[in-house]
Amino acid sequence: MAGAPLLVSASASAPPVTRGHPVWRRLLIAGTVVFLTIFIVLPVVNVFTQALSKGVAAYTEVFTGPAADQPPRNLAEKRKLSTRRAQSEKTASAIAMSVGVAAVVVPLNILFGLMAAWAVTKFRFRGRLLLIALIDLPFSVSPVVAGLIFVLLLGRTGLFGAWATNFVWPDPTSIAWRGFGGGWPIGFDRFNSGIIFTPLAIVLASVFVTFPFVARSVIPLMQAQGTDEEVAALSLGASGWRTFRFVTLPNIRWALLYGTILCTARAFGEFGAVSVVSGNTDANDTMPLRIEKLWNEYDNQAAFTVASLLALLAMVTLVLKTLIDWRAARSARRDTGATLQAGPPS
Amino acid sequence: MSIEVRGISKSFGPTRVLKEIDLRIETGELVALLGPSGSGKTTLLRIIAGMEHADPGGGSVLFDGQDITAQGIGDRRIGFVFQHYALFKNMSVFENIAFGLRSKPWRSRPDAAQIKSKVDALLDLIQLGSLAQRYPSQLSGGQRQRVALARALAVEPRVLLLDEPFGALDATVRRELRRWLRRLHETIHVTTIFVTHDQEEALEVSDRVAVMRAGQIEQFGSPQEVYENPASPFVFQFLGHYNVFSARGQVADAPLSAGGGEGALTLVRPHDVVVSRNGNDRDAIPARVLHVGLVGPLVRVELERLDRKESIDAELTSEASKELALKPGDSVFVTSRHEHSFEDYSI
Amino acid sequence: MVAAAKRRVIPGFGLTLGYTLVTLSCFVLLPLGALAVRTAQLSWPEFWATITDPVVVAAYRLTFGASAVAALCNAVLGLMTAWVLVRYRFPGRRLLDALIDFPFALPTAVAGLTFSNLYLKDGWIGGFGDRLAGLVNSAGASLGYPALIPSDSLGWLDFAYTNTPTGIVLVLIFVGLPFVVRSVQPVLQEWDAEYELAAESLGAGPFTTFRRVIFPEIFPAWLSGSSLAFARAVGEYGSVIFIAGNIPGKSQIAPLLIVQKLDDFQYAQATAIGMVLLLASLAILLVMNGIETWVRRRQTA
Numbered sequence: 001m002a003g004a005p006l007l008v009s010a011s012a013s014a015p016p017v018t019r020g021h022p023v024w025r026r027l028l029i030a031g032t033v034v035f036l037t038i039f040i041v042l043p044v045v046n047v048f049t050q051a052l053s054k055g056v057a058a059y060t061e062v063f064t065g066p067a068a069d070q071p072p073r074n075l076a077e078k079r080k081l082s083t084r085r086a087q088s089e090k091t092a093s094a095i096a097m098s099v100g101v102a103a104v105v106v107p108l109n110i111l112f113g114l115m116a117a118w119a120v121t122k123f124r125f126r127g128r129l130l131l132i133a134l135i136d137l138p139f140s141v142s143p144v145v146a147g148l149i150f151v152l153l154l155g156r157t158g159l160f161g162a163w164a165t166n167f168v169w170p171d172p173t174s175i176a177w178r179g180f181g182g183g184w185p186i187g188f189d190r191f192n193s194g195i196i197f198t199p200l201a202i203v204l205a206s207v208f209v210t211f212p213f214v215a216r217s218v219i220p221l222m223q224a225q226g227t228d229e230e231v232a233a234l235s236l237g238a239s240g241w242r243t244f245r246f247v248t249l250p251n252i253r254w255a256l257l258y259g260t261i262l263c264t265a266r267a268f269g270e271f272g273a274v275s276v277v278s279g280n281t282d283a284n285d286t287m288p289l290r291i292e293k294l295w296n297e298y299d300n301q302a303a304f305t306v307a308s309l310l311a312l313l314a315m316v317t318l319v320l321k322t323l324i325d326w327r328a329a330r331s332a333r334r335d336t337g338a339t340l341q342a343g344p345p346s
Numbered sequence: 347m348s349i350e351v352r353g354i355s356k357s358f359g360p361t362r363v364l365k366e367i368d369l370r371i372e373t374g375e376l377v378a379l380l381g382p383s384g385s386g387k388t389t390l391l392r393i394i395a396g397m398e399h400a401d402p403g404g405g406s407v408l409f410d411g412q413d414i415t416a417q418g419i420g421d422r423r424i425g426f427v428f429q430h431y432a433l434f435k436n437m438s439v440f441e442n443i444a445f446g447l448r449s450k451p452w453r454s455r456p457d458a459a460q461i462k463s464k465v466d467a468l469l470d471l472i473q474l475g476s477l478a479q480r481y482p483s484q485l486s487g488g489q490r491q492r493v494a495l496a497r498a499l500a501v502e503p504r505v506l507l508l509d510e511p512f513g514a515l516d517a518t519v520r521r522e523l524r525r526w527l528r529r530l531h532e533t534i535h536v537t538t539i540f541v542t543h544d545q546e547e548a549l550e551v552s553d554r555v556a557v558m559r560a561g562q563i564e565q566f567g568s569p570q571e572v573y574e575n576p577a578s579p580f581v582f583q584f585l586g587h588y589n590v591f592s593a594r595g596q597v598a599d600a601p602l603s604a605g606g607g608e609g610a611l612t613l614v615r616p617h618d619v620v621v622s623r624n625g626n627d628r629d630a631i632p633a634r635v636l637h638v639g640l641v642g643p644l645v646r647v648e649l650e651r652l653d654r655k656e657s658i659d660a661e662l663t664s665e666a667s668k669e670l671a672l673k674p675g676d677s678v679f680v681t682s683r684h685e686h687s688f689e690d691y692s693i
Numbered sequence: 694m695v696a697a698a699k700r701r702v703i704p705g706f707g708l709t710l711g712y713t714l715v716t717l718s719c720f721v722l723l724p725l726g727a728l729a730v731r732t733a734q735l736s737w738p739e740f741w742a743t744i745t746d747p748v749v750v751a752a753y754r755l756t757f758g759a760s761a762v763a764a765l766c767n768a769v770l771g772l773m774t775a776w777v778l779v780r781y782r783f784p785g786r787r788l789l790d791a792l793i794d795f796p797f798a799l800p801t802a803v804a805g806l807t808f809s810n811l812y813l814k815d816g817w818i819g820g821f822g823d824r825l826a827g828l829v830n831s832a833g834a835s836l837g838y839p840a841l842i843p844s845d846s847l848g849w850l851d852f853a854y855t856n857t858p859t860g861i862v863l864v865l866i867f868v869g870l871p872f873v874v875r876s877v878q879p880v881l882q883e884w885d886a887e888y889e890l891a892a893e894s895l896g897a898g899p900f901t902t903f904r905r906v907i908f909p910e911i912f913p914a915w916l917s918g919s920s921l922a923f924a925r926a927v928g929e930y931g932s933v934i935f936i937a938g939n940i941p942g943k944s945q946i947a948p949l950l951i952v953q954k955l956d957d958f959q960y961a962q963a964t965a966i967g968m969v970l971l972l973a974s975l976a977i978l979l980v981m982n983g984i985e986t987w988v989r990r991r992q993t994a
Contacts, residue, residue: 031777036774039863119713122705142928150724239704292934295935307803
């Protein structure tokens with residue numbers, strides 16, 4: 001045994017060492033499988049089982065409302081039906097709220113991530129490392145504290161409380177076409193006031209908790225790629241925008257997509273921060289908040305139905321992430337590994 | 347397009363990389379910036395390109411007598427070839443070359459057909475017409491280098507700047523590409539500067555060589571001038587093998603820096619060393635043959651001087667060697683055919 | 694400053710840095726500053742009274758205790774998982790590998806909901822023993838032996854942890870699971886098996902090889918992964934409130950206390966509790982960074 005294995009040249013990319021005692025190996029594999037089954041597989045399977053425990057019709061009823069195939073026969077039935085309808089309307093509005101919040105938060109996060117990555121990777125300036133650390137800061141803040149700080153800043157007794165409670169903003173769902181009769185052609189029919197305990201606060205809190213996602217996934221890649229390609233494009237007379245759009249962006253597209261889907265998942269899933277700033281109003285519920293309410297009302301199946309939608313989103317996120325990892329690994333191989341092959345034209 | 351650099355200095359933090367550089371390059375010249383790593387040659391090239399800015403305070407870069415120091419890189423109309431090519435990974439060879447043309451402001455932008463014919467012409471020039479649709483990762487190093495050149499030439503630059511153009515290639519491709527560059531320059535005749543640390547490359551390809559050391563230009567002249575009349579021991583040393591003959595005609599192989607002492611320093615190229623069987627010359631140094639080796643048409647003889655046990659390298663023609671019939675252990679005398687003496691020999 | 698910005702080769706410095714700083718200030722620094730300002734406005738006795746209130750102290754103890762236990766479990770189980778995923782090949786490995794990230798992607802409320810349901814007395818795991826007994830009995834009945842075992846004889850296999858501190862630990866293990874695995878995995882992947890072969894050829898057994906050769910190499914990554922899991926657990930709220938039971942002084946975590954104080958408009962107390970939580974998570978990260986740098990320096994020295 002001594003000496004002989006040294007002759008085997010194993011590199012970092014060599015297949016894993018599967019030697020060692022087979023009993024140990026099987027034990028470890030079994031332990032891992034059991035661990036991941038109990039902690040990941042079972043919980044996820046449970047979500048869908050509970051959601052579908054009363055059948056598919058009950059599942060869809062949770063957000064589409066009860067089907068009115070026959071009119072209610074008596075007052076009790078009528079009351080029950082209207083309660084169910086009201087419940088499903090709240091659930092549907094929570095879904096709409098989550099989609100709306102994500103639709104605002106994710107583009108903001110992409111814009112910020114790209115801006116920050118450009119500033120931090122293409123230039124050297126004093127305080128650069130501090131800036132990178134500050135961008136990451138929200139990840140180490142408890143979600144509840146994230147909500148708390150916005151209440152302290154913008155709540156009625158907050159630092160900017162007086163300003164914030166009188167802040168008037170247009171309701172984006174009330175957008176209306178006014179025509180060219182004078183003034184703006186597009187306007188809003190409804191206006192909201194205040195920030196805390198309104199959807200605006202949900203957006204703010206979500207922006208905070210998702211803050212680092214895109215920047216963090218893009219910065220390491222842009223750092224590794226350096227600035228040569230950008231400088232080359234500029235030397236060929238390209239504008240800054242053209243350089244970014246046609247040279248930088250294609251190089252980081254997978255990392256950008258990766259950060260974007262993680263940000264989306266978090267924007268949909270954030271609970272603690274949003275719960276603090278939403279003010280417990282049904283109209284402000286997002287999907288996770290709706291889950292809590294349904295659960296508190298002992299409507300287990302409905303809670304799990306909403307949860308199953310989020311779990312589905314998580315699964316899509318995971319599939320996309322795996323695909324991106326795979327594509328990124330492939331294009332990394334393409335960009336670097338092929339250097340050795342001197343390919344004369346056939 | 348002539349290029350003039352006037353009083354350019356550059357520091358990175360406390361390190362001064364360039365010290366008051368003055369350089370004038372005539373229209374159509376092919377000039378090499380030659381020097382060891384850290385001599386500031388790449389920084390100088392990048393300053394001419396506009397990728398680096400010189401320290402504020404008087405220095406300027408002029409193209410055809412026009413001060414362009416304040417111009418950005420995109421406005422200088424230069425073609426730059428990076429050491430590692432910096433080809434756009436996500437674009438095909440064709441798109442890489444067309445990028446500069448497509449980036450022009452719309453008033454001066456050629457239409458699709460013009461771009462196509464122009465890129466095709468460039469592809470012919472670099473002999474890669476059949477690889478237009480390939481991606482950079484599917485090309486060999488030499489092919490990438492040529493694509494990088496074509497991409498730079500597409501925008502009809504006023505000057506062509508190349509940073510260690512052959513640095514990342516293996517020896518054969520390197521030699522081939524260097525001739526190709528020379529021929530290319532003869533056909534397109536655009537003022538060209540390239541940076542290299544390889545003296546052979548600089549001497550073979552360029553019209554004039556600027557030898558740089560520690561942020562200064564030691565000598566600027568034609569390859570012949572620089573090789574035959576080096577301005578300093580550094581230039582002499584950098585351009586090839588050498589033996590150190592001191593002022594008293596003594597030989598030492600000690601590194602120049604250890605040469606110390608007063609008086610002139612005398613350096614001799616191995617091919618200027620004369621070996622004879624009899625010591626008629628008063629200055630001849632007695633030596634012993636250690637090793638005789640054949641290198642192509644030349645015979646390389648390793649000698650050890652008898653008085654100081656130090657070695658001398660000599661290169662003899664095969665005829666001379668046959669005449670002498672040297673073998674290890676023989677006692678001989680050494681003189682020089684041609685030597686270079688320097689008053690100041692700080693290296 | 695203007696001149697310096699003008700002299701940069703790549704354009705967009707002013708725009709991108711300006712946008713970054715403004716956004717960062719508005720959405721992150723300003724709100725965090727509000728927390729600092731509000732804390733500074735508290736008088737010291739007020740602050741001290743709040744954070745030493747028995748209910749608050751109990752909440753901190755629960756939060757940090759449960760988080761520490763969960764992080765420790767993750768440290769061990771995560772190391773095992775990373776090792777198995779990198780070193781062994783078996784069917785289903787890629788699937789398991791992809792599943793590791795699930796806790797990052799799954800909203801915490803969903804995790805809390807499903808965990809609290811699983812560990813209920815009649816849930817899959819909370820009622821595992823009873824279900825098993827039922828299964829045994831029905832199998833026995835079909836073979837002609839009804840009531841083979843008493844239906845409550847496997848009660849010790851009922852892991853009904855909902856509304857107990859153990860339940861909190863379980864859900865925190867889930868939440869922190871990816872941190873250790875994903876920190877250790879790349880280091881193991883880069884690890885050159887030649888070192889191991891060399892150690893074994895010198896006569897070291899596999900256990901010694903692991904302890905003396907491999908473990909020191911992955912230690913910094915392992916430590917940082919475990920600390921991240923801990924820090925994450927300390928701040929966790931969404932998943933825990935579903936399973937904790939939330940009895941004041943017994944199963945109330947610190948973040949929940951903040952929410953309750955806010956609901957009662959006791960902003961000062963919420964601020965004090967929140968500040969301690971924030972400082973704790975920053976301290977964890979600082980200590981972790983310190984240890985990591987120290988280990989790295991010692992290794993390279």
